[in-house]
Amino acid sequence: MKLPPLVQAFVLxxxxxxxxxxxxxxxxxxxxxxxxxxxxxxxxxxxDALGVSRSNVSMGLKELQAWNLAIPKHIPDDRRDHFTxxxxxxxxxxxxxxxxxxxxxxxxxxxxxxxxMQTPGSAEERHAQQRMAEMHGLIEQLTTWYDDVKRLETERxxxxxxxxxxxxxxxxxxxxxxxxxxxxxPSAKEG
Amino acid sequence: MKLPPLVQAFVLxxxxxxxxxxxxxxxxxxxxxxxxxxxxxxxxxxxDALGVSRSNVSMGLKELQAWNLAIPKHIPDDRRDHFTxxxxxxxxxxxxxxxxxxxxxxxxxxxxxxxxMQTPGSAEERHAQQRMAEMHGLIEQLTTWYDDVKRLETERxxxxxxxxxxxxxxxxxxxxxxxxxxxxxPSAKEG
DNA sequence: CCGACATTTCAGGAATTTCTGAAATATCGA
DNA sequence: TCGATATTTCAGAAATTCCTGAAATGTCGG
Numbered sequence: 001m002k003l004p005p006l007v008q009a010f011v012l013x014x015x016x017x018x019x020x021x022x023x024x025x026x027x028x029x030x031x032x033x034x035x036x037x038x039x040x041x042x043x044x045x046x047x048d049a050l051g052v053s054r055s056n057v058s059m060g061l062k063e064l065q066a067w068n069l070a071i072p073k074h075i076p077d078d079r080r081d082h083f084t085x086x087x088x089x090x091x092x093x094x095x096x097x098x099x100x101x102x103x104x105x106x107x108x109x110x111x112x113x114x115x116x117m118q119t120p121g122s123a124e125e126r127h128a129q130q131r132m133a134e135m136h137g138l139i140e141q142l143t144t145w146y147d148d149v150k151r152l153e154t155e156r157x158x159x160x161x162x163x164x165x166x167x168x169x170x171x172x173x174x175x176x177x178x179x180x181x182x183x184x185x186p187s188a189k190e191g
Numbered sequence: 192m193k194l195p196p197l198v199q200a201f202v203l204x205x206x207x208x209x210x211x212x213x214x215x216x217x218x219x220x221x222x223x224x225x226x227x228x229x230x231x232x233x234x235x236x237x238x239d240a241l242g243v244s245r246s247n248v249s250m251g252l253k254e255l256q257a258w259n260l261a262i263p264k265h266i267p268d269d270r271r272d273h274f275t276x277x278x279x280x281x282x283x284x285x286x287x288x289x290x291x292x293x294x295x296x297x298x299x300x301x302x303x304x305x306x307x308m309q310t311p312g313s314a315e316e317r318h319a320q321q322r323m324a325e326m327h328g329l330i331e332q333l334t335t336w337y338d339d340v341k342r343l344e345t346e347r348x349x350x351x352x353x354x355x356x357x358x359x360x361x362x363x364x365x366x367x368x369x370x371x372x373x374x375x376x377p378s379a380k381e382g
Numbered sequence: 383c384c385g386a387c388a389t390t391t392c393a394g395g396a397a398t399t400t401c402t403g404a405a406a407t408a409t410c411g412a
Numbered sequence: 413t414c415g416a417t418a419t420t421t422c423a424g425a426a427a428t429t430c431c432t433g434a435a436a437t438g439t440c441g442g
Contacts, residue, residue, distance in 0.1 A: 006306055006316045010323060013302045019428095020295050022213055024400060035326075036319035043419075053402045058420060079410065080418065089329045104211050111204045115197055125197045128227035132201060135226075138280045141352050148355030156359050161332050163362075164339030168347050170361055171354075210398095215430060234389075244432045249390060270440070271388065 003049055007036055011050070026052055027060045031069055031085065040073040040082035068095045090154045101146065105139060112136040194240055198227055202241070214254070217243055221251045222260055222276065231264040231273035259286045281345045292337065296330060303327040 003011065011032040018028030029050050034041060041049075046057045061083060064070035069092070070083045086092050112132050120126040149157065160167070194202065202223040209219030220241050225232060232240075237248045252274060255261035260283070261274045277283050303323050311317040340348065351358070 004313060004316045004319070006309060006311060007319045009302070009306055010319065013299065017295070017299060020213060022211060026401080036322045038315065038318045055403075055420075055422090056401055059401085062420085089325045093329060093333075104208070108204065108208060111200070115200055118197060120197060122195060124229065125195045127229045128195070128198045128201065131227045134280045138284060141349070142284075145352045145355050148357075152359060156362075158332070159362065160358060161336045164336050166339075167351060167358060168343060170358075171347070171350065217431080246390075246392090246433075247431055250431085253390085 003033075007033070010036060023063070024060075026050070026056050027063050030057065030060045031064055034064075034070060034083055035085045037084070040075065040084045042078075042080040042082045044080070067099050088154070090157070094150060097146070097150065101143065105143065109136070109139055109143070112139070194224075198224070201227060215251075217241070217247050218251045218254050221248065222255055225255075225261060225274055226276045228275070231266065231275045233269075233271040233273045235271070258290050279345070281348070285341060288337065288341065292334065296334065300327070300330050300334070303330070 011029050014028040014032035015025040016028075018025045021028070023031075029052075030046055033046060033049055043054065043057050043061065046061075047054050050057070061070055064083075065072070069085060071086060073082045073084050075082050086095065112135060115132055116129060116136060118129075120129050149160075152160070163170070202220050205219040205223035206216040207219075209216045212219070214222075220243075221237055224237060224240055234245065234248050234252065237252075238245050241248070252261055252272075255274075256263070260276060262277060264273045264275050266273050277286065303326060306323055307320060307327060309320075311320050340351075343351070354361070
């Protein structure tokens with residue numbers, strides 16, 4: 001691997017973290033490399049930079065494309081495929097959230113739904129179903145919220161984040177205002 | 192494995208999903224089993240239920256305890272350790288978020304900070320650092336928001352979730368109100 | 383301290399995942 | 413169509429992770 005020290009450190013870190021994130025070392029490294037690269041890279045360049053086999057890079061790129069984390073960029077007069085990462089970090093966040101949800105949450109949600117349809121045959125099963133219902137409820141609330149929030153454009157999402165827990169003050173304020181309005185004009189609709 | 196069909200399906204699913212969640216099959220199964228169990232279980236009971244080795248259960252329980260997802264419950268007049276999962280699903284969510292952050296996010300944040308301190312030695316490194324700064328900024332915003340939100344008590348958190356994207360309407364409303372108030376009383380403080 | 387359990391540790395075998403090199407396939411210009 | 417180049421596939425080697433059984437350690441009542 002022949003990279004500027006800063007880049008190398010970054011790439012190696014992503015490689016190491018890979019296992020904790022459910023991706024393998026090479027995939028993590030390829031992503032990191034593409035992420036900090038000023039220009040799109042082709043497979044050969046990645047091979048040179050990381051010192052892994054050509055086929056490994058091919059597979060890694062395929063996986064990253066499946067995650068929508070590597071996108072092919074055509075370079076004029078060059079037959080080779082070149083790749084970048086999406087450049088807007090917020091977009092990357094959305095993509096990551098979306099893909100993780102699809103792989104890590106949705107299957108469980110559907111299993112839970114299925115099991116909750118069944119009729120329990122014992123007290124034990126009844127209790128289990130009760131617990132599953134709790135889990136299902138939580139996950140459903142989370143995903144509903146997520147579906148809502150993911151549609152917000154970046155700017156609004158950022159301002160929401162910046163607000164943080166202070167949102168609750170807003171909520172309190174809203175409760176008061178609603179109370180007031182109701183006091184005066186009983187027909188007012190709630191927000 | 193000798194379990195009611197409903198429980199068995201649930202346990203098996205958690206085992207299969209384990210790899211996607213960065214835990215191994217046994218750990219996933221143990222967790223699922225404890226989660227739906229009406230009473231705390233001891234290691235022997237888990238062995239019987241799952242058909243895995245005693246030592247495997249021991250290691251699995253240790254890991255779950257490290258994640259704060261299994262808690263020892265002492266049963267009077269019984270020397271054996273018994274285990275449950277925290278019963279409040281919201282608490283489980285917090286725990287999970289906390290632990291994942293600690294393992295999957297914090298190390299990257301600290302590496303990024305370190306690399307951003309260094310002086311770039313080339314245009315390439317300068318660009319890389321620029322990208323790292325973007326990533327760092329995003330992660331920092333997210334974790335700040337998270338630190339804020341995690342302190343909310345369950346009820347408030349739930350109502351926030353329920354509100355979903357409609358929060359933004361609240362934001363718009365707030366902007367208006369603040370504008371009005373400012374128009375009338377210039378010295379008014381912002382919320 | 384002893385004996386009866388309960389739990390943990392750990393070496394190494396089993397299972398799984400990752401990675402490679404070689405071969406197959408695809409794509410292009412001439 | 414052919415040859416040059418680019419990419420993918422895939423069998424099996426390498427690496428890693430998981431799991432087990434046996435031995436060690438811990439803990440309690442007597």
